[in-house]
Amino acid sequence: MKTVEGRDTPLNVLLVEDSPGDVRLTQEAFRNINPSVQLHVVTDGVEAMAFLRHEAPFQQSPRPDLTLLDLNLPKMDGREVLALIKGDPDLKTIPTVILTSSDAEADITRSYQLQANSYLTKPLQLEDFETLVKRINDFWLVSSRRPHPETA
Amino acid sequence: MMSTLARKMQFAFGSAMVALLVVGTISYRGMVASGESDSWVAHTHKVVEKLHQLALAMESAESSSRGFVLTGKESYIATYDASRVDVKRTEEIIGRLTADNPTQQRLLPALRRLTAERLALVDKVVSLRRTQGLKVAAGAIRDGRAQLVMSEFVGLVNEMQEEETRLLELRDQDAHRRLIAIKGSLIAGTIVGFLITAVAAWVAQHDTDRRELAEGALQESERKYRTLVNGVEDYAIVMLGTGGEIRSWNPGAEQMTGYKYEEVAGQNYSRCFQIEDVERGRPDEILRIATLSGRYEEQGTRVRKDGSQFLVRTTYAATRDHTGTLQGFSMISRDLSESMESEAKYRGLLEAAPDAMVVVNPAGEIVLLNLQAEKQFGYSRDELLGQKVKNIIPEGFAERLIADGTRNPAEALAQQIGTGIELNGRRKKGSDFPIEIMLSPLESTEGILVTAAIRDISVRKAAEKHLAQMEGRYRGLLEAAPDAMVVVNSAGEIVLLNVQAEKQFGYSRDELVGQKMKNIIPEGFAERLIADALRSAEDALAQQIGTGIELIGRRKNGSDFPIEIMLSPLDSAEGILVTAAIRDISTRKKAEAYLLQKIEELNRSNVELGQFAYIASHDLQEPLRMVASYTQLLSKKYKGKLDSDADDFIAFAVDGASRMQRLIQDLLTFSRVSTKGQELLDTSSEEALQRALINLRGAIEESSALVTHDPLPTVLADEMQLTQLFQNLIGNGIKYQNRGIPQIHISAARNNSKKWTFSVKDNGLGIDPQYFERIFGLFQRLHKREEFAGTGIGLAICKKIVERHGGAISVESEPGQGSIFSFALMEVERKS
Numbered sequence: 014m015k016t017v018e019g020r021d022t023p024l025n026v027l028l029v030e031d032s033p034g035d036v037r038l039t040q041e042a043f044r045n046i047n048p049s050v051q052l053h054v055v056t057d058g059v060e061a062m063a064f065l066r067h068e069a070p071f072q073q074s075p076r077p078d079l080t081l082l083d084l085n086l087p088k089m090d091g092r093e094v095l096a097l098i099k100g101d102p103d104l105k106t107i108p109t110v111i112l113t114s115s116d117a118e119a120d121i122t123r124s125y126q127l128q129a130n131s132y133l134t135k136p137l138q139l140e141d142f143e144t145l146v147k148r149i150n151d152f153w154l155v156s157s158r159r160p161h162p163e164t165a
Numbered sequence: 166m167m168s169t170l171a172r173k174m175q176f177a178f179g180s181a182m183v184a185l186l187v188v189g190t191i192s193y194r195g196m197v198a199s200g201e202s203d204s205w206v207a208h209t210h211k212v213v214e215k216l217h218q219l220a221l222a223m224e225s226a227e228s229s230s231r232g233f234v235l236t237g238k239e240s241y242i243a244t245y246d247a248s249r250v251d252v253k254r255t256e257e258i259i260g261r262l263t264a265d266n267p268t269q270q271r272l273l274p275a276l277r278r279l280t281a282e283r284l285a286l287v288d289k290v291v292s293l294r295r296t297q298g299l300k301v302a303a304g305a306i307r308d309g310r311a312q313l314v315m316s317e318f319v320g321l322v323n324e325m326q327e328e329e330t331r332l333l334e335l336r337d338q339d340a341h342r343r344l345i346a347i348k349g350s351l352i353a354g355t356i357v358g359f360l361i362t363a364v365a366a367w368v369a370q371h372d373t374d375r376r377e378l379a380e381g382a383l384q385e386s387e388r389k390y391r392t393l394v395n396g397v398e399d400y401a402i403v404m405l406g407t408g409g410e411i412r413s414w415n416p417g418a419e420q421m422t423g424y425k426y427e428e429v430a431g432q433n434y435s436r437c438f439q440i441e442d443v444e445r446g447r448p449d450e451i452l453r454i455a456t457l458s459g460r461y462e463e464q465g466t467r468v469r470k471d472g473s474q475f476l477v478r479t480t481y482a483a484t485r486d487h488t489g490t491l492q493g494f495s496m497i498s499r500d501l502s503e504s505m506e507s508e509a510k511y512r513g514l515l516e517a518a519p520d521a522m523v524v525v526n527p528a529g530e531i532v533l534l535n536l537q538a539e540k541q542f543g544y545s546r547d548e549l550l551g552q553k554v555k556n557i558i559p560e561g562f563a564e565r566l567i568a569d570g571t572r573n574p575a576e577a578l579a580q581q582i583g584t585g586i587e588l589n590g591r592r593k594k595g596s597d598f599p600i601e602i603m604l605s606p607l608e609s610t611e612g613i614l615v616t617a618a619i620r621d622i623s624v625r626k627a628a629e630k631h632l633a634q635m636e637g638r639y640r641g642l643l644e645a646a647p648d649a650m651v652v653v654n655s656a657g658e659i660v661l662l663n664v665q666a667e668k669q670f671g672y673s674r675d676e677l678v679g680q681k682m683k684n685i686i687p688e689g690f691a692e693r694l695i696a697d698a699l700r701s702a703e704d705a706l707a708q709q710i711g712t713g714i715e716l717i718g719r720r721k722n723g724s725d726f727p728i729e730i731m732l733s734p735l736d737s738a739e740g741i742l743v744t745a746a747i748r749d750i751s752t753r754k755k756a757e758a759y760l761l762q763k764i765e766e767l768n769r770s771n772v773e774l775g776q777f778a779y780i781a782s783h784d785l786q787e788p789l790r791m792v793a794s795y796t797q798l799l800s801k802k803y804k805g806k807l808d809s810d811a812d813d814f815i816a817f818a819v820d821g822a823s824r825m826q827r828l829i830q831d832l833l834t835f836s837r838v839s840t841k842g843q844e845l846l847d848t849s850s851e852e853a854l855q856r857a858l859i860n861l862r863g864a865i866e867e868s869s870a871l872v873t874h875d876p877l878p879t880v881l882a883d884e885m886q887l888t889q890l891f892q893n894l895i896g897n898g899i900k901y902q903n904r905g906i907p908q909i910h911i912s913a914a915r916n917n918s919k920k921w922t923f924s925v926k927d928n929g930l931g932i933d934p935q936y937f938e939r940i941f942g943l944f945q946r947l948h949k950r951e952e953f954a955g956t957g958i959g960l961a962i963c964k965k966i967v968e969r970h971g972g973a974i975s976v977e978s979e980p981g982q983g984s985i986f987s988f989a990l991m992e993v994e995r996k997s
Contacts (some may be wrong), residue, residue, distance in 0.1 A: 114786065114790065139801065
């Protein structure tokens with residue numbers, strides 16, 4: 014059993030994001046906030062599903078403790094990825110948080126219908142962004158208890 | 166007539182007697198002939214009988230002789246002798262009877278010879294019987310000679326009988342013929358007699374009828390005549406005896422003299438004469454002249470029963486029977502005093518006529534005139550009487566009454582009767598004036614007089630001239646009209662048009678006049694003028710007057726074009742005409758279509774622009790977020806680690822990116838007012854205000870602003886936008902403040918048009934009135950960026966929100982005195 018506090022046991026976070034700027038900002042933010050977070054990055058929906066299902070080239074990929082999912086993605090967009098995750102008995106227990114620049118009502122509603130665990134809008138200011146990442150870390154990675162993969 | 170009838174009757178009866186006589190004669194002769202024929206028939210029968218008797222006698226002689234031979238009895242001899250005598254006698258009778266018949270006479274000797282020879286043979290047998298006995302006698306009987314003689318005898322008798330029979334037939338036929346002839350003549354005679362009698366009877370009857378009819382007609386005509394005479398009241402009609410005694414007296418006479426018939430019957434007609442006339446023997450003289458000349462007419466004074474005198478014109482005529490014997494006189498009188506009265510009436514009529522009346526004789530001279538004629542022509546009556554009509558009507562009048570080569574005066578006049586002729590009259594002072602004359606003939610003792618009614622038509626002429634001028638002007642107006650003008654009659658035919666109409670429809674004037682309006686405006690025009698079951702033609706027209714109706718016109722070449730027509734009625738002698746002003750609205754129609762198209766394009770482009778603004782703003786945000794984030798990251802990581810220039814540069818970049826982000830945020834908000842607006846619903850403005858205050862919490866706390874408000878109403882609004890509106894206005898009130906605590910008060914007042922006017926009053930900087938318009942424009946700012954941050958979009962958003970709610974936003978302010986922003990929202994309609 015891994016402990017959340019254990020610095021030697023990394024927390025795996027899958028970031029599905031095609032914008033390199035946002036990837037870097039997120040990486041920077043997590044580095045400052047929680048260095049034990051191992052941020053895995055894929056840039057489209059197809060890769061995301063391959064990572065989650067340990068398919069090539071992600072045979073060795075870990076099961077993420079949290080997935081941060083952008084909605085607008087190449088090849089397979091975030092809504093489809095969300096639907097696949099939540100439709101998969103094995104994957105649906107992975108907390109999946111939508112992190113997007115869209116503040117459209119339709120996107121928010123649709124995401125919750127597809128059982129997104131939360132919906133977050135990317136803040137415009139760096140400061141605000143860092144605050145948000147800190148809150149994600151505190152809530153999903155620190156405070157929340159997650160089911161054990163084997164028992165899920 | 167009587168003698169004619171008598172002659173006819175005599176002739177008829179004579180004819181009948183002759184016919185009967187002829188019939189009688191024929192009958193008598195027929196009877197006689199018939200008697201002769203009968204006696205001849207009897208004679209023939211007698212001859213045949215005697216021949217038969219002769220044969221029988223011969224038989225008897227022979228058989229009795231044989232009886233004696235056989236028996237020897239003497240009684241047979243006696244019979245035999247008797248038969249011999251009988252034969253002789255019968256032979257003689259036959260000889261007598263056939264004396265007139267040569268054929269029989271020729272045969273008679275042979276007959277006598279045969280009887281004699283036969284009888285001799287019988288005698289010989291008888292004597293043989295006596296002398297030599299039965300046997301010898303019987304042998305003699307059987308002698309062939311006797312048989313031969315007997316058969317010859319029988320054949321001869323038969324021949325003679327046949328001859329008689331032939332004669333009998335001939336005579337029978339003869340008698341029959343005679344009988345038929347007699348019958349025919351009897352029948353013919355009877356018919357002739359009957360016919361003659363019938364004709365005579367008819368003639369007699371007819372003559373009687375005619376006589377009766379003639380008598381009836383005579384009575385009828387006398388009755389009529391009497392009725393007529395009695396019916397005449399204007400004339401006294403009197404029958405006088407040869408000596409002048411009054412025999413009949415009609416009501417006219419009674420009326421004229423005052424005497425009843427009973428009073429004057431049988432008296433001398435001189436009773437009505439003046440005493441001096443009677444003394445002069447005037448009544449007798451009159452009758453004498455009338456007797457001599459058959460007829461006499463005279464004029465004289467008579468005396469009424471009441472003694473008053475009166476003037477009469479009387480015609481006397483002697484009446485004679487067919488033999489020429491004087492039977493009396495007829496006297497017909499007319500009361501002239503009455504005709505004088507009527508002349509006075511006539512004159513009154515003449516004078517009362519509104520026109521000048523002039524009576525002209527065949528010589529063209531004026532014989533009578535009225536006061537109007539004096540006035541019109543400026544002459545006195547005396548000056549005009551006897552004057553030539555040519556002097557007052559120089560031309561055209563006299564000529565009209567004068568015969569020329571092709572017509573006589575009566576015809577000349579007849580042609581002019583009753584027609585109004587326009588001529589010129591000339592006044593005494595020489596001036597001319599237009600007149601209209603009407604002529605009528607008046608037969609008089611002086612020949613045909615012509616009565617001319619002369620009307621001064623100066624005024625009418627002037628009016629006509631004026632009318633013609635007006636018509637000319639009207640036509641000018643018609644032609645000057647910029648529209649096609651067409652005048653249409655009630656049959657839908659064009660009666661008048663202007664040159665524009667020719668141009669517009671491509672027809673020449675001649676082609677259009679008389680043409681059906683339907684040919685140039687196929688639909689909707691004629692129908693509008695036509696009565697249907699619900700309305701009369703007038704009503705139909707009245708409905709259309711003055712309204713512009715858009716229809717389609719058709720040119721001569723068949724092409725159609727849009728028109729607008731205006732109708733107006735025009736009362737004329739031909740009935741109601743309709744003037745139609747027809748405007749070619751092709752250009753206007755095109756312009757309208759163009760405008761519509763442009764509006765549509767504009768709307769589309771506006772929508773597109775709105776969408777573009779939204780999408781652009783939205784998509785710009787992403788890269789801008791990167792710029793902002795990384796410049797901030799740069800600033801955070803490297804501030805103070807590079808030189809001071811680098812710090813400045815990074816600060817500018819961070820600031821620029823932030824401002825640009827706000828700008829885009831505001832632009833997005835601005836464009837969302839129209840693109841993302843929600844439906845207007847019942848909204849509590851107070852709740853919207855509270856929401857705005859929550860959003861502004863930071864600013865309020867920071868500035869310690871004092872925001873107060875009155876109770877606010879529920880209005881029809883988009884709640885999000887109303888919140889935004891309050892937020893922007895209050896935010897401005899807090900922001901544009903130099904010193905002190907911002908004080909903001911929100912109130913709402915209901916005005917009379919079901920609207921609430923909201924006011925947001927602040928104690929801020931105030932605004933120079935010259936900027937009142939400008940502040941509501943997009944990107945409009947009144948302050949430097951160093952003084953007050955802002956994008957210049959806030960009030961533009963406010964304006965747009967208020968406008969979307971159907972209102973207007975305004976500001977009252979003075980610099981340094983704060984500002985009051987006001988806007989109106991619709992009240993919620995109470996449902997109950």
